[in-house]
Amino acid sequence: MLTTREIAAKFCVSETAVHTWGRQGLISKCYTDSLNRGLWEIPPGMTIRKGCGGRGARPAQLTAITAPSKE
Secondary structure (H helix, E strand, C coil), X not given: CECHHHHHHHHCCCHHXXXXXXXXXXXXXXXXXXXXCEEEECCCCXXXXXXXXXXXXXXXXXXXXXXXXXX
């Protein structure tokens, strides 16, 4: 469970992007008070691959965390 600032710092994105990911369903928010402040949860074993804007825009996606191969 991480705050909005912590997730933004971890993925090098703005706090607005974190809220957008929440609206898109990539991460879920557990509300803790009446001001809608709370903690975000990234699904276990998953990470977020950032998208890009502009022409040929790519949305952010959830991807599985995989261990590096021993080849």
